[in-house]
Amino acid sequence: TRFAFLLAFVIIFSLFIGLVLLSFSQKLDRVLEPAPNDLPYSAFAGPLLRALETFHHPGFSRAMGNPRLGPPDLSGTFARLLVEQGSEVEQATRRIGYTALLAHGYSRKTLAAFCLNRAFVGSVNGSPIQGFAEAARVYFGIAHDRLNLGEALLLCHLALSPQNAP
Secondary structure, three states: HHHHHHHHHHHHHHHHHHHHHHHHHHHHHHHHHOOOOOOOOHOOOOHHHHHHHHOOHHHHHHHHHOHOOOOOHHHHHHHHHHOOOOOHHHHHHHHHHHHHHHHOOOOOOOOOOOOOOEEEEEEEEOOEEOOOHHHHHHHHHHOOHHHHHHHHHHHHHHHHHHHOOO
């Protein structure tokens, strides 16, 4: 009877965790759905990707296949962004669930493309600048694929510290 009780508990707990992760997964699918104007990861080549690696932001560095810098990675970063509301326990629970789903359900390129397209890179006259393509156009008047390494590094800095934008 003790074994049966333990087995029943494990089964019920597993079902509960499965349902929680399913609801998290559905929200992630909605959040990570590419917007009509989003560029594919392959569109971000050259200096911008080199800048992201050079800049040594741990999340971007891991996304580009360079795990030597360790956490925080993009999975953890996205998970923190998705759990803004609720008690500390609720936030911690959701953050763990989202991190697990992101790390195992989405490729590094998918997460990197999402970040490159949707990162907040400052604002001009109160209008937010979202994504590196728009930031290259607004700040430098050029397409993102025409950025040199210095310009790309500046945009990386602005994405990490948008309050420093001009």
